[in-house]
Amino acid sequence: MAKHIEFRNSWDDLAAKLIKFPAHESNVQAGDGTTTSTMIGTYLIEKSIYYFKKGIHPITIKESIGKAFQIVESILQESSIPVTSESELLALARVAVNNNEKDAKLVADALLATGKHGVVLIEEGSSFENQLIVRFT
Helix, strand or coil: CHHHCCCCCHHHHHHHHHHHHHHHHHHHHHCCCHHHHHHHHHHHHHHHHHHHHCCCCHHHHHHHHHHHHHHHHHHHHHHCCCCCCHHHHHHHHHHHCCCCHHHHHHHHHHHHHHCCCCCCCCCCCCCCCCCCCCCCC
16 A cells, blocks of 8 residues: 555655655565554654754764664564464464464464475465465475
């Protein structure tokens, strides 16, 4: 949806592109998280403008965002819980597909088939049924 938004005003369009990029990357990398990325991106832009207007140098703002990212990444790494069973994997998949049990089973099966470091690609199809096709390259 966001990729289709364009503005006539070049500044507005630039701001929209700054928000669209992380949303797109979230969708490509994780298949989800576009709303979260959009909200975080909007907040970062608003706060960056606020501090810039207060006289903070843009490089200082950028470096501060980088430091904050490292802190958040560290906290997430420390608090992450490994998925160790098929039932935990299914529960996680269920959340990812909005509690659709059939789709959750497909996602869990795909992850089990590809392994811990595998890649699962979900593509839009032309049939009415979801299906799992496993290809190893």
